[in-house]
Amino acid sequence: MxxxxxxxxxxxxxxxxxxxxxxxxxxxxxxxNFGVLWVIILEMTLPQANPNLLAIVAGVAISCINLFFINEVNSKTIAAFIATVITITILLFIIYTLTEKAMIQGFGGEEIDELIDVYSLHLGVDFIKIATAVIILSTIGAIIDVAISITSPMQEIFQRHPSINRKELFISGLTIGKDILGSNTNTLFFAFIGGYLALFLWFKDLSYSFSQIINSKIFSAEMITIFCAGIGIALVIPITSWISALYLVRGRDKI
Structure with a gap:
């Protein structure tokens, strides 16, 4: 088998x-999720495609699958979904600016040596937008995970203490988020180290100095991805806490 x-x-x-x-x-x-990513990748190869818009569409679709399909439609998944979409939108502008300024789009020097003799590099696509979309899709899973990890206990707190006010509920969400922040950021870091261990071995074989490693486009692109994912995790915590507190308390006050 x-x-x-x-x-x-x-x-x-x-x-x-x-x-x-x-x-x-x-x-x-x-x-x-794989089906969504496959469709988005195929669409990105079209000359008239907008990778950033496709990344947002993919983020929304993946959020719906992971929140509504798995956990059904309820107050916690709705709040997590709204927070995820807002965070992705904010993160998109941050990542696009960083990608453009850092010039991490396209292929690194190490990759060019292997590709230039075999493939044409004149693809007719905006590599800045492609790089931005790749980073967005790399961070969406962590953002969704943090969002639902905050809204779920916040709903439990609200059900246990139905008279709690919005500010107290918001602070509770932030407290929950602080515990999640460190562990998720470290998870992203070790995922990078595990996935790119061969890259470090390659750098060693090429006798790269420390300055050459940190200035390598491949290394810089991956580190920026980690930092952007960390920014997304940090942003989604207050956004999710505020939206969840607003949603829960407003629903109670309407009754």
Whole structure:
């Protein structure tokens, strides 16, 4: 049996046994997310495509899958969805500016040596927008995860203390977010180290100095991705806390 199929079956069984119905939905969402990304990638290859707009569309679609499909439509998923969309929109402008100023778009010198003799580099696409879209899609999962991790306990706090005011509920959300911030930022960092360990070995074989490593386009692009993801995580915490507190308290006051 193909190794990929076997691993997929094992993952599916474990998710269903441990997570039940929600675990099964989570497994299905993996393929739905892949489908969204595949369509977006195909669209980005078209000359008239706008990668930034496609990144926002993909972010919204992935948010709907991971929030509404898995956790259904309720107060916590609605608040998390709104906060995610707002954060992605703000982050888009930050990332685009950073990408343009840092000039990290396109291929690094190490990659050019392998590509220039085989492929044409005249693709007719805006690599700044492509790089921005790639970073957005790299951070969307972490932003959604933080958003739902805040709205869920905030809803529990509100149900336990229905008389709590908006400010107190907002502060509770910030407190929850502070505990999440450090762990998620470190998760992003170690994901980079694990995924690009071969890159560091390559730098060593090429006898790169420390200054050459940190100025390498490949290394800089990945570090900027981590920092932008960290910025997104930091931004989504107060945004989610404020929206969730507003949504919950306003719903109570209308009753």
């Amino acid at each position: 193909n190794v990929l199929v076997l691993l997929a079956i094992i993952l599916c069984l474990l998710m269903v046994l441990i997570g039940g119905k929600k675990g099964a939905k989570s497994f299905i969402s993996l393929f739905l």
